[in-house]
Amino acid sequence: MDVARNRYSGELVEAEELWNTDIVDKDAYVCRGCATKVFPASYDPAVNKRRPYFTLGAGSRHAPGCDVDGENTLINRARQERIGGKDGFPMPFPSKLSLSDGHPASPAGAGAVPLRSATLAAVHAAARAAAKGQYHGHTVKTIRPLCRSYINFPKDRAFLPLEIPGVWGSTYAELFWLIPNRKPAFFNNPRHLFHAPLRWKEAPVVSDTHYELTLCAGHWDSATRGYLNLCRLRVDWSGWSDARRYALLHEISAARGEAVEQARRDSQVKAWVFFVGTQDRLDPGLFHVDDARFICCLAARMAWPERQLAPA
Secondary structure, X not given: OOEEEEOOOOOEEEHHHHHXXXXXXXXXXXXXXXXXXXXXXXXXXOOOOOOOEEEEOOOOOOOOOOOOOOHHHHHHHHOOOOOOEOOXXXXXXXXXXXXXXXXXXXXXXXXXXXXXXXXXXXXHHHHHHHHHOOEOOEEEOOOHHHHHHHHHOHHHOOOXXXXXOOOOOOEHHHHEEEOOOOOOOOOOOOEEEEEEEEOOOOOOEEOOOEEEEEEEEEEEEOOOOEEEEEEEEXXXXXXXXXXXXXXXXXXXXXXXXXXXXXXXXXXXXEEEEEEEEEEOOOOOOEEEEOOHHHEEEEEEOOOOOOOOOOXX
């Protein structure tokens, strides 16, 4: 499971957030669709190479009516056809990015506290939605869940609503922009939720002020079947903590390992970087991001059911 619910605050928690948690409370999480206890795993970047996740305890099962285990079936189906409709979507999906910095704290002695009313209300709401088979979106704090939904539901992108403060667009198809393989030019609107494959042949540039990656995007020459120049992403991390910096480096490394492993079965799998960023004012091939919530890296085989237009 990529997401669980904090049993004290009721908030949804991405597994990758555990990388930034000083002390991980193994008893703090339940399934987001039922009250079954789940446990964090693979969360220590000093020991674990793969990214974190949540798992059921030995012999445990989800409560009756919880359809979390059935989501993989829906995701596989979504690769072939649109699964949403006018009445909603058949599984939970993120529809809004919140920029709130609030992080409710667990109470003292939290291990002995039962599920709080906020958690129970969220679980009951999820159960009611599951019974109806329709969901209408929820709020998230980083772009990672948005990117997973973009990958998993390609034929629903034009219909799924999405809101990101300061970024134009009202659907997944409008808000996500693939950096094109053509000579970089200045866009009319320099700010989007961009994405592009990472290029591993060029080593990243690392300094105290920024971390710069080379992207597999830029001026492609069909005659030589090579890039004449490549786009770059500069992560301006001068205001980040050491833990935030290390978490990003670990996520990029994990995505690379996942891409290498999955590419043995599917050569189209790549490590993709997603970021809400801006185009440089002087260099159209350079992009900037400065907020840790606005960047993630995932291994995926990307599908393009609709024509991908260059950003405006």
